[in-house]
Amino acid sequence: MRVAPEIVLTKEERDELTKLARSRLISVRLALRAKIVLLAADGMQNKEIAEQLKIGRIQVSRWRERYIESRLAGIEHDLARGAPPTKVDVARLVELTTQSKPEAATHWSTRKMAAELGVSAASVSRHWRANGLKPHLVRGFKVSRDPRFVEKLEDIVGLYMSPPEHALVLCCDEKSQVQALDRTQPGLPLKMGRAATMTHDYKRNGTTTLFAALNVLDGQVIAQCQQRHRHVEWLKFLRKIDRETPKDKTLHLIADNYATHKHPAVQEWLARHPRFEMHFTPTSASWLNMVERFFRDITTERLRRGIFTSVPELIKAIDQYIAHHNTNPKAFIWTKAARDILQKVIRANSRLSSKQNATLH
Template structure:
């Protein structure tokens, strides 16, 4: 194969010849001006006449060596990659390039593809990339299991639309409080077993931490974001049962003025629709309205965005000396959020699906 530098020289030579020929110079004049023999100019001229000036700048295609792997073998290999490895008798859930190469070498010739007898993992990679097929990767999706998804989604979107309209009403005159509620269970309190080492110029640029750690237990963060004001109501508990949910509802009942409807957007957790919860709601007629998101559609609940922010800003890589410290640091963070609340802005479907809002 020619070196890149050689290709550049050839292209420059051909370009010069073609330009001089375009200026109506004959073959002898071009050869004299460029200091080359007449035969080279003639060959370039024939190439221009045959394929055109642009194509003449490149080398003509050559036959080359025939591919070692036939198209039928490639198709067979790609078909095997699209089948789970466990369905071929392996303990692996997904293929690896090395495992697929071994499988192909063992079973390819028996399937009528002798060219696969010495297949290498790198060749497997090239064949799969031609599609492309990546059997070593997994991408998750969510199947809609709620038959009433569209109707319940429309109810959720109406909640966000109502929150937008309530912002235009003075706070004292608002008849409804609209909140997005959920729990974030299993927040781990993890302690270090050795002190963290701060960055040192010339030695290491990042914070250093020992790999060992100690588990101190878990807590649950329950939070409700006021979709009108952005204020975050929260409580941190050991568990998230019906009694904890009812206690949270009592906190909301005490916070908002009497006679105001409290509309709560939440998921379908068993504690939200248990007998104890229904009994409490029946004791407060006209006080609470619960709007449930569709099954397996927690992404429609704004509070999940808040939890994501908490996880990225505070809980990621957090180390504490006790669960008490963990609770205190979560509390301080939410106080910071409430000191400068961010007004929730939900855009999915509100402007793009007006029919759902009118349903």
């Protein structure tokens, strides 16, 4: 029969091990190792210790030998397991992520990059986070090329930040092709531990166009749903604005460059109603129109997950949302000065130009 190596303890060592074995303030693993050493020092064999502590004999043998080799330090630290971790070349990781693409793909994933560098996907993810890299995301943008960009920018931002007295500033636009969508099957409601469900496919039940004018001062919205969005419908909406605003107020309307807003019939009507003053956003700069923020809210809060079996049902839901909004409206506060926006656009144009020149060369 194979005999385990003997352990002889000094009084100080036994006292320290006994303290560890009884302590409730240290890890359970360390307390168990201390018990193994104490029982071994009492002359028990590995098999007996394993049976008494209900653990494996190999585990007992390991910690007996570790204590003989390194005394207390031998049982205080875990054995190294497996191969040492592969060190990530962070500089190369960043270079590949920002300046190259994987074969037959548009962007890197953690698994593709891990395979390229011979490291784990978790390591790639960790270093991407540390360096602020998110190759799975892409944000849309478009820099305006309007030759009157600066003039229009300063005009509209000036209306936001210093609205004229005895006047109303209204941000106007159409949200076209709002669809009345019904789902092909009923979804399940939200409950603890499960999100609400909705089928991916749907039935189209027609569309409507939402015309809206957002009052910059107080957040009130004048709105109207119409079947189409031609100049005829735009004129109808202008008449609604005329009816629902104080007659003694000048109206500054901010709108985009959609041809409907500049139709000759519209121009004639505006000439007969001089209290209406139009301010057009630069081309490719719809973000300057604050009504877009309201359109985002109604889309996310009421339309995107709504179920509508008909266009009248959709219009009713839109009207109810706007009526609720107008009971306690909140204005959107514009904080960015025109010069700050202009500097950002200049920087973007500079980067785009340098990128284009580099591509050409």
